[in-house]
Amino acid sequence: MPAGIDYEAVFRALPGAAMLLTPDLVIADVNEAHLRLSGRPRNGQIGRPLFEVFPDNPADPHASGARGLEASLRRALATRAPDSMPLHRYDVQAPGRPGVYEERYWSAVNAPVIGPDGEVQLLVHRVEEVTELVRARRAEAGAEREQMEAQLYSRARELQEINERLRRAQAREREVVLALQEAMLPAPRPVGHHRAAVRYRPAIGALNVCGDWYELTDLPGDRMAVGVGDVVGHGLDAAGVMGQLRSALGAAALVAPGPARALETLGLYARSVDGAESATAVQLTVDWTTCTVTYSSAGHPPPALLHSDGTVEFLDRATDPPLGARPEHVPRPEARTPFTEGTVLVVYTDGLIERRREDIDVGLGRLSDSLTRHRGADAETLADALLAELLPPGGATDDTALVVIRL
Template structure:
């Protein structure tokens, strides 16, 4: 532990993992630089980093020095299986001195002639990001100090991978969200629309969405939804649900039936996902709205000459997990001239430390029968104001214009 060579090695490892120049490099370059240094510092023949995939069920070769074929051939190792899989599952160092098909599942390792392998887990902020392993073609036993030093390198790589993944996922989620939100709202004579979307400061971009689309026979479909979760996984599920709902909306006129089909699809193909959705169809010829809700808060309805209230409609279970097996029902609502419908996600009305009922009452009071753009501005000013939202907010308003506005 205290011999001069050991002290020099420790210092060189510490210098490598704390080099400030690494902060300026992207993940691929950080891996390349540190793996090359690992081979030199630990006098090994190979050094490889495998990162967890999106589901966390497999390790995928991301970078290698001395055995680049692992990356070129896209080596994948199930967590819990083989040498690297055991390192990942145990989250502790594993050393083996016999390398063949009985101890590893990647034939490249024994074909390379490796006789000894040492692997350590890469963990950042409690999350497994991958495995770092080194190999030697000569028989040797890695010392406890070498294991400890390799773990230091793995910890540095784990943080770099964690930061890279977080940034990449946030950027991808933002791009996906932007591409799926309507770039413009459809124009329909006698009807006005406006919308807002604001990502939450805590959750980042997630699974909230709104959608408006024209349907056959002079009808308009309106959707407001919220996928449980946040980040890229929630945004991906949101995109799939949005596309599926649009497809079902063309085939089925009843919003409840559309949500039933969506529930079946999500329960089967998005087995670990859940969402709340409100879907409405407005018949422009009759000015009547059919509405169905799947675990989503009720829209506010403001009609001239009446007190603003929330649409009284049956609340069905959320989408997913086969919760809607008993069927869903739609409710019909007349929208006379001047009527304003306000659909929203729970990020608008839910705030830490504030009573939900009082927030809903505040929404009811400000969601008056005005032009949709003015209504959105008033609602956001009253319920968001100068306090950043904890969760995503999606807001959609539509108004049946009074005849005087159309003259």
Template sequence: MGRDRASETRLRVLEAITDSALRELDLDKLFEVLLGRVRELLSVDTVTVLLTDSGGGHLVARATRGLEEEVFQGVRVPIGAGFAGRVAQRRAPVQITHVDQSTVVNPLLWQRGLRAMLGVPMVAAGDLVGVLHIGSVVDRRFDEEEVDLLQLIADRLAGGVGAHRARAERAAASLLQDSLLPGRLPSTEGWSLAARYVPGADSGVGGDWYDVFELPGGRLGLVIGDVVGHGLGAAVVMGRLRSALRAYALEFDDPGQVLVKLDRKAAHFEHSTMATVAYAVIDTATGRMDLSVAGHPPPVLAVPGEPARFLDEAVEPPVGFNLRAGGRRTTTLQLPPSALVVLYTDGLVERRDENLDDRMDLLRGVASAMPAEVACVRLMSELVGDHPASDDIALLTVHHETAPEPHTAVLGG
């Protein structure tokens, strides 16, 4: 490329990628506009964007000008294989001047008659998001200026992809979280229930959840859990663990046995994932509660006439990695009338600038024998107040209501 033409092309490329109008475009329109300009400015026959898939092991054709079949056919290229795969693996530009099955894995490229190709990586915030490549049907050697210009365009596209994925992940995680939280809590005579869920101000939606469900024999299942991590990945794992726990709860009466099954499931299918879970079963007729806790902050029990206390005698290792494959302990206790049980995630008590023991003491001090909704209001007021928590908060309270006084008829003489 001549010096004057190179300078003119660079200027036009810079104008193209800094065009303020591009900020208003969605991702598909951004691809359409910029890929069309690339084809014109660099005088090439094809321009293609391949993006990394959710697993990070493949590139998938996402947008193209001049080779539409790639997108229509859902072309997938393993990272490390072929031309685009090498660009992704090396995270560096790759140029080839011979296009056939020995240099590319996608037959559409040589069937199109391409004779020269240049590909550059698309990286956003340090993460590989895809590959941008161009092709020519005539013999050609792309010079350093053209490589540099294509990389500038790839960087602009990568920024758009990164922003789009972040927005989409936040929206998907929020929708998933909303769909999995109980729409309403069961109404059981003699028992009141209340709950709160607040996503973290810093981390957004994560893997915290609570669940309440009715079980055969007049029993209630109560769950509070926290999958390590944040974002869509943690929310997806949370959803799978929630569904699995519900299924095991119908098969096994003992909460410890349910968590053993959940532990096995998490270790086998949710690789490198860990979660804390507390699962309780309440017999609503007798007031008996069976509780098993897998690495989760201990529930609080408040009964009339006694200081509230943590049920820490039941806490064992978290779920995942087969940390307690040999069995889990279940603690049984009685919930007398007016008793309150508080289940919560660590976002309620952990603050960067405050001592955790002090916060736990505050939680225990606020909890007392009171209706479930009143307890939720007071706990959130005292432990959250007007300072947003950086981590997710899930809170579940259950109150054993006192039986109403029997009505005594007055017999007149």
């Protein structure tokens, strides 16, 4: 150690704030820089416990400056090695203003002083206030945040305008599609001397409409052909395909010997229509002379017969894959079932019964229960009741076609 150096004078003259503490964390000495920084007189600090002189703000339940400093000092004592503290907040009571604490930020290092006996005699607490730096960084961050928020707001406005233009375009397309749908679907009218209740409900989405259709055809004798189908896809393209398939099935029903042959003809035709792949359809022939319903299904939900005793029979004994699903032509199955006077035939598309992440049997169960509850209603009333009970309150995500005939 160089002779003649007054280390006490050096300690007091250090430009950085420093404090000497005993192992019991009692203030042994402070230099001039620390006195200026703390704003407290020397005689108000020397010999007093550190956290009695510099307590945490009692009004702030989240204050942790004293706790963090004590933990660092204890580590320096235990390890006998310097401990650098991360930047931390430690509010200090304003000089001459009891109970008033000022927000302050610090960077500190705590180092042990080892005596000849190998024990820690003192702790050096060197501290640098960085409050102004933190405030400057905070102001910069605030300015950057404001700039970013302004940019995000501007971008949000742009996206809002784009979405609004898209919404208007979709609304216009929806109007066109629904007008086309209305023009292509037959209006409710008697077929022969029998009347059917028909309904079409578009989906709630602007473009999720116009894949479903129905066709009623008067046949020779006291017979009626009923066709219902669903095209994969939505919008104008689906509307065009729907119109072609509906017309083709209506024509096939007039010349084919039964529903299965009519669907076979439609399937062959569908291979030449872009967008008709995997469309579903069901074709039925109602014969009031023999009191039978003959049917065939191409991947379509099964029609339902509501008998006069309230029981419901699903016509599912002649089901085959959707149109165009097979690479080669295969004859389609056909089944026949009798009915009695007063039986109700219900033919529909999947929008009436299917829900996302739900087994189709659940939807068929809802339909069966609703039919049983309303078994005494006429066809028009029953059609309205089914739509009211089975479609979601906010509207379905798929369009729905429905035909109800009291046989």
